[in-house]
Amino acid sequence: MTLYLEDFTVSQRFELGEITVSEAEIIAFARQFDPQPFHIDPSAAAQSPFGGVVASGWHTAALCMRLLVDGLVGRTATLGSPGIDTLRWLRPLRPGDTLHLRAVVSGVRPSESKPDRGVLTLHMEAYNQHSEVVISMEGVNFVRRAQAAP
C-alpha cells in the first residue's frame, strides 16, 4: 500500500532496519569518493586520531538512504527531496559495525502553491550495535497527497 502525505503524523516513528558494513566496502567507497588516508589506508588510519579505518561520512549517509528507501520511501508517493538540514557525524562508523536507522516525523505540511503535494520532514538517527548515535539529520521530502486540496 502506497503511503501519501495524509498517512503521516508528527511524532510517528519508523524503525527502518539495519545494515552491516565491511572494511572492503568502506575502502571501496572512499577510494571512489573520499580518498583520505583514514578512510582508505589501514596503516595510516591506525596512526590517525581515529585509530583505524573509519567510513567516509558520505558512505554513512548513503547507507542510511538505503535503509530509508527499503523501509519507507520505497512505499511512499515521493517526488524527490529538496535537501537535508543539520547533518551531524557524531561517531565514526567502523568495519563490521551494524547501522540501524530510526526516522521520526517532525513535520507534515501541505504545499501552499501545489495542491497535489506537501512537505514531509523526517528527523533521522542511525545507531551502531552499541546503541550509540553515529549520524543524525533532518530530511525534507516532497510527498503526493492522496486527494488534491480543493
Add this chain to the structure above:
Amino acid sequence: MTLYLEDFTVSQRFELGEITVSEAEIIAFARQFDPQPFHIDPSAAAQSPFGGVVASGWHTAALCMRLLVDGLVGRTATLGSPGIDTLRWLRPLRPGDTLHLRAVVSGVRPSESKPDRGVLTLHMEAYNQHSEVVISMEGVNFVRRAQAAP
C-alpha cells in the same frame, strides 16, 4: 605544502576542478544506496517528473566530496568533519553532466577548548556545464593550527 587553519581567510575562494558522471555510474551508485525508480530505471525515469534518469542526491554530494578532497582537503591538515548544514539539491544531475565545485571560506575560528585546532567553514556550490547550481551546502571541518595557541 600543507595548509593549516592560519592559511584560510573568510571570503577566500577555491575553484575545485570538475568531474563528469555517466548513466552507468548513476545507476550503479543508486542500485547500491538509493534504488528509487527515477535513479535506476530509464523507462520508469522517463515517466517520472524528472523526465529521465537523475543521480541520487547522495551521489551528487559524494562527487563533490571527491572534488573537495582532490583539490583542497587532501593538502589540508584536517581532523575530520562534524557535519554539514543546509544541504540543497537545486537541480538534477543527469547522465553526461559535468559538475564543477566552488568553495568559499565562510568561517575560520580557533577552538576554545583545544589549542591545536580550529573550525573551518566552507560554503560549497557545484555547477553543471550550463553554469546552473546543482547542489549547495555548508561544510564544517576541524583543521590543525600551524602553531598551537599559548
